[in-house]
C-alpha cells in the first residue's frame with residue numbers, strides 16, 4: 316500500500332509558496348517548475364496540486380477531471396517550451412525501486428537535447 320501523504324514534503328511546500336521555485340506554468344490542476352538538479356538541457360517537473368504520493372494513488376483515486384487536467388497540463392508545458400517538434404521524454408518514478416525521492420507525484424519532462432536510453 317502507498318504511504319499516507321505527508322504535507323511536509325518539499326513539493327507540498329513549493330505548492331503552498333513556502334519554498335521558492337522557478338515556476339514556468341500554473342493552472343487549476345498543476346504547477347510546473349525547473350528541477351533544481353537538472354539531468355538534461357531542459358528538465359522541468361510537472362506537479363499536480365492534489366495530495367497524491369505517486370502515480371499509484373493518483374491513477375487509482377483521483378477523479379477523472381483531475382487526471383485529465385493534470386495530463387493536459389503536462390502537454391501544455393511541453394508545447395509551451397517548444398518541445399513537441401524536437402521531441403521530449405516524460406518520466407514518473409514510483410516508490411523504492413523507481414527511485415522516487417519526493418513523495419508527491421511529479422512527472423519529469425526532459426528535452427533540449429538528444430536523450431540517451433536511461434534505464435537501470
Ligand code: 5GP
Pocket residue numbers: 325336337348349350351352353360407408414415416417418
Ligand atoms: P524523484 O527522484 O522523486 O522522481 O525526483 C525528485 C526531483 O526533484 C529530483 O530530480 C530533484 O532534483 C528535484 N528536487 C528536489 N528538491 C527540489 C527542490 O527543492 N526544488 C526543485 N525545483 N527541485 C527539487
